[in-house]
Amino acid sequence: MDLEPDDDQLDRAFLALADPVRRRIVARLSRGPATVNELAAPHAMSLQAVSKHIHVLEQAGLVTRTRDAQRRPVHLAPEALERLTAWIDRYRLIHERRFRTLDALLTPPQEQEP
Template identity: 85%
Template sequence: MTQDDDERLDRAFLALADPVRRQIVARLSRGPAGVNELAEPHAISLQAVSKHIHVLEQAGLVTRTRDAQRRPVHLAPEALERLTAWIDHYRLVHERRFRSLDALLAQDPAQQEDP
């Protein structure tokens, strides 16, 4: 993993550390939305929601397009795939360790050699 990859990963996890931003990402998983729509479930200003969207954009997790007067926000699925690939790598490492431990514990103690 390059330093750029590490920095991108850091920005994404930092962006997702905030519950409002996680809820925005969850909402965008159902499809694009405007700022007003993303702000509806939150008791915060449109300006605050725009700042959250900006953080998600900087992290590469969302993009904006122009549709006449609207500027819908879209989820960037490839960025989420990078995050899940990173998490899966470590999940698989630990699963292998647990399987080895399970195999060791499943051995009959009578069949184990004394050191």
């Protein structure tokens, strides 16, 4: 599994997650698969509108759909979230290292004992 997403993948994922409804859908799916009806229940919007949000998440690779008899449950794609987390962590670690270096430079030296 390639943990380094390309720019298009990152753009689609972050754009998808920029919407609060889609973030709530992702949060709900983190507890397990759900149907469109189940995902629509807490939102004051039509099934069609929720389906459009799910489609955006699918295009971003953040969710998948399967067929289970008459049901078409939506599933979270944890590997996509892992790629995003890995990308964020790489830059977080770089900046933490820089801040530690800056702290060391700005901290006055301790008085030396004779």
